[in-house]
Amino acid sequence: MALHPDYPLLTARLRLRPFTRGDVDAVHAYRGREDVARYLFDPPLSRDECALAIQQRSTQTGFLEEGDRIVLAVEKRDDEGIVGEVSLIWRSVEARQGELGWIFHPDHHGRGYATEATNAMLDLGFGPADLHRIFARCDARNVPSWRLMERLGMRREAHFREHARFKGEWDEEFYYAILRDEWLSLRHSG
Amino acid sequence: MSSLRLPIETDHLVLRPFERGDLEAVCRYHVLPTVQRYVERPTRYHEDVAKVISIMRDQVELHRPGDTLTLAMVRKGDHALVGQVSLRWSDATASQGELRFAIDPAESGKGYLTQALTALIDLAFDHFRIHRLMVRCDGRSHHSVKLMQKLGLRLEAHYREHALFQGEWDEELHFALLDREWRPSAQVVDLPVRGRVA
Numbered sequence: 001m002a003l004h005p006d007y008p009l010l011t012a013r014l015r016l017r018p019f020t021r022g023d024v025d026a027v028h029a030y031r032g033r034e035d036v037a038r039y040l041f042d043p044p045l046s047r048d049e050c051a052l053a054i055q056q057r058s059t060q061t062g063f064l065e066e067g068d069r070i071v072l073a074v075e076k077r078d079d080e081g082i083v084g085e086v087s088l089i090w091r092s093v094e095a096r097q098g099e100l101g102w103i104f105h106p107d108h109h110g111r112g113y114a115t116e117a118t119n120a121m122l123d124l125g126f127g128p129a130d131l132h133r134i135f136a137r138c139d140a141r142n143v144p145s146w147r148l149m150e151r152l153g154m155r156r157e158a159h160f161r162e163h164a165r166f167k168g169e170w171d172e173e174f175y176y177a178i179l180r181d182e183w184l185s186l187r188h189s190g
Numbered sequence: 191m192s193s194l195r196l197p198i199e200t201d202h203l204v205l206r207p208f209e210r211g212d213l214e215a216v217c218r219y220h221v222l223p224t225v226q227r228y229v230e231r232p233t234r235y236h237e238d239v240a241k242v243i244s245i246m247r248d249q250v251e252l253h254r255p256g257d258t259l260t261l262a263m264v265r266k267g268d269h270a271l272v273g274q275v276s277l278r279w280s281d282a283t284a285s286q287g288e289l290r291f292a293i294d295p296a297e298s299g300k301g302y303l304t305q306a307l308t309a310l311i312d313l314a315f316d317h318f319r320i321h322r323l324m325v326r327c328d329g330r331s332h333h334s335v336k337l338m339q340k341l342g343l344r345l346e347a348h349y350r351e352h353a354l355f356q357g358e359w360d361e362e363l364h365f366a367l368l369d370r371e372w373r374p375s376a377q378v379v380d381l382p383v384r385g386r387v388a
């Protein structure tokens with residue numbers, strides 16, 4: 001359903017808010033890194049590319065039609081710096097499908113921030129956006145990412161092998177998904 | 191690549207391009223809901239099937255990605271058309287292909303699809319140098335699942351409620367097969383494979 005959330009979204013430790021023009025350096029600090037980009041579709045971004053990306057994101061804050069995406073900066077509530085970003089894409093209006101994404105700065109890995117922020121995006125997707133199913137995908141070698149999906153209670157639905165070329169090699173990919181009912185029972189059980 | 195030689199013979203079948211006179215036989219299965227699920231254009235009436243046959247009659251070679259080869263399964267002896275199989279060249283960079291099939295329910299359980307698909311898989315890997323084949327199946331079609339397993343395809347994906355089909359939540363399975371899995375002994379032209387985690 002069409003969605004224009006009130007920002008910021010708050011979790012126990014984090015604040016999720018739209019990107020602003022002042023975020024270019026903070027985004028470049030992680031999107032410019034080779035290790036962060038390793039399994040991303042985009043190569044490491046230059047500062048100019050980050051500036052352009054942020055320009056686009058200033059409008060990526062709500063759902064109006066299929067294909068729209070919400071991309072949010074994640075900050076600690078007690079601190080200004082950006083620790084990462086999360087996204088939710090409206091993949092199908094008719095079948096109420098969404099796709100979840102995340103990228104965090106390596107300085108802020110290992111503290112559960114990605115788990116906390118992506119859980120907030122699931123709540124947004126299944127709550128106000130009224131989605132039926134949310135899926136996410138990652139390279140099979142991206143162990144931290146699929147472990148994150150398992151922490152979120154998502155199920156592995158697909159394991160594609162050599163179905164495409166990715167950065168000059170055979171691609172191997174996982175799809176994970178969670179249905180609205182599964183999300184509801186997770187939230188009610190804990 | 192040498193040009194394709196048709197028809198292809200299996201033990202009990204001849205796989206040949208479609209002909210105008212196939213209308214009657216194709217109508218027996220093409221309009222069924224189980225078949226409609228995976229066809230590119232829906233067929234409800236004879237006119238629709240006639241149109242589909244005229245398209246399939248031209249699907250006799252794979253020249254460029256996006257092309258489909260479609261063959262009628264014709265029984266040796268009585269020349270009855272019992273079903274169809276097709277191979278779509280979906281991607282050139284990664285040499286990907288997709289198989290589809292449909293059979294007249296009155297002719298199922300006789301091993302025809304096992305034969306026809308085996309021949310088409312041979313053709314895909316040996317002649318067209320496909321690297322990976324995939325097949326979509328309805329998650330509730332147990333016979334199709336058994337057929338895939340019998341042919342040695344791997345279950346790669348099990349989607350639940352990822353789409354609506356005729357107003358109901360859908361369940362879809364994807365099976366896949368790599369060239370070297372089909373013919374572990376054959377010398378396949380392969381690109382370097384990277385290490386695996388899972």
Ligand SMILES: CC(C)(COP(=O)(O)OP(=O)(O)OC[C@H]1O[C@@H](n2cnc3c(N)ncnc32)[C@H](O)[C@@H]1OP(=O)(O)O)[C@@H](O)C(=O)NCCC(=O)NCCS
Pocket residue numbers: 035036037039040102103104105108109110111112113114115116137138139142144145147148
């Ligand atoms: C994927 C990615 C976000 C995962 O980061 P992460 O730090 O493993 O995930 P979290 O922030 O949820 O932290 C979980 C870790 O913190 C630990 N942790 C510490 N405090 C925690 C807390 N309060 N709550 C939960 N976990 C906590 C957990 O035990 C876990 O550690 P472990 O993996 O050693 O078991 C990160 O690797 C990344 O940004 N990668 C690069 C970009 C990328 O590939 N994006 C995805 C493309 S598909």
Ligand SMILES: CC(C)(COP(=O)(O)OP(=O)(O)OC[C@H]1O[C@@H](n2cnc3c(N)ncnc32)[C@H](O)[C@@H]1OP(=O)(O)O)[C@@H](O)C(=O)NCCC(=O)NCCS
Pocket residue numbers: 224225228291292293295297298299300301302303304305326327328331332333334335336337340
């Ligand atoms: C499932 C289906 C496609 C199988 O085609 P088929 O020509 O009957 O397949 P085969 O005779 O080669 O049999 C393959 C296996 O399927 C199973 N099977 C197929 N039809 C069966 C039937 N009527 N009863 C029991 N088992 C059957 C058997 O396990 C068989 O293996 P076996 O020979 O070792 O016993 C066909 O029966 C059918 O139901 N078609 C309608 C649905 C359709 O067209 N789907 C296409 C898109 S998924």
